[in-house]
Amino acid sequence: GDSTTVDITVKQDFNPTIVEGTSIDDTLVTDESYLDRGTVTSGAVSSAEDSGSVTDSGSFTVDLHGEQANSTVTIMHGNGEKLTLTYVDGQWTANPAAGVTGSYGTLTATATQEGNQVTVNYTYTQTGVFDHTDTDDHDDMSPVADSFAVSVSDGGADSEPVTGTISVAIEDDGPVVTQQAMDDKTATADDTSDSTLSGSFAINFGADGAGENPLSIGSSQGTTNGAETTFAVDGGQLVITNEGNGKYSYKYQPTNPNESFASKTFTITATDKDGDSTTVDITVKQDFNPTI
Secondary structure, eight states: OOOOOOOOOOOOOOOOEEOTTOOSOEEEEEEGGGTOOOSOOTTTSOTTGGGOOSEEEEEEEEEOTTOGGGOEEEEEETTSOEEEEEEETTEEEEESTTOEEOSSEEEEEEEEEETTEEEEEEEEEEOSOOOOSOTTOTTOBOSOSEEEEEEEEOOOTTOOOEEEEEEEEEEOOOOEEEEOOOBOOOSSSOBOTTOBOEEEEEEEOTTTOEEEEEEEBTTBOOEEETTEEEEEETTEEEEEEEEETTEEEEEEEESSTTSOEEEEEEEEEEEETTSOEEEEEEEEEEOBOOOO
8 A cells, every 4th residue: 555656847848930921031022212212303213113212021930838927039130130029017028229231231020929929020211222223224223132030939959949041133224315405595696586506304212312423425525624524425525514413504515606507416425323314305406597
């Protein structure tokens, strides 16, 4: 009838698991057109670009199986910067609250707990310019401009965290030219209303900014003196003046200012810093009334 006892301890431990229908692996998309439209915006952004933004957001949900008390969500960039979400006193807290800085922007995140599940909401805001390589496509999309490694752990020594990657693709922008009204500034009072030797246009170089040689006609980059760039063109010179704030004026100076000539059209190319370009055609003409 002698007896003794033995204690048996049982425990059930789960790894965190991603909730079906959500995923940590995600690609966010931002549009560089919205980084800096410059001060000249009238007619400078197409309707297609109006659907874009410098921010994009996403979310994922993880089941912590009741072990949220020791859980953490870590979001780390390759540069060593990281954001950590921890569960303290019944709520999730982000440190640093300002987010984690990547190569071309910042990722912020918040988390909410419902039962055993935590939902992480994140937003990427582009702050820097990405140098796109396709100069023929103003809407060139970068493959992966920025990326952040994500790990969700319940704090257990033998726990396997849920991991994934938040990637960011950035859409390019390009210069946009808007032609303004033309003016009649010919040298004499004998010309007709058909004469037009001067005018203006506006350039929005977008987030990339103006290139080293922002204006050209054909292969010529002209001769620059202060705010003026002079091009040798058919029958004379075309002088383009940078008026500031993206505005340019031009004046055609014919070799013979007292002689009529038919319309001449010159194509000006505007190029931004990563090589994207666009063109504007300007037309000049000089017509005189017969005189005694």
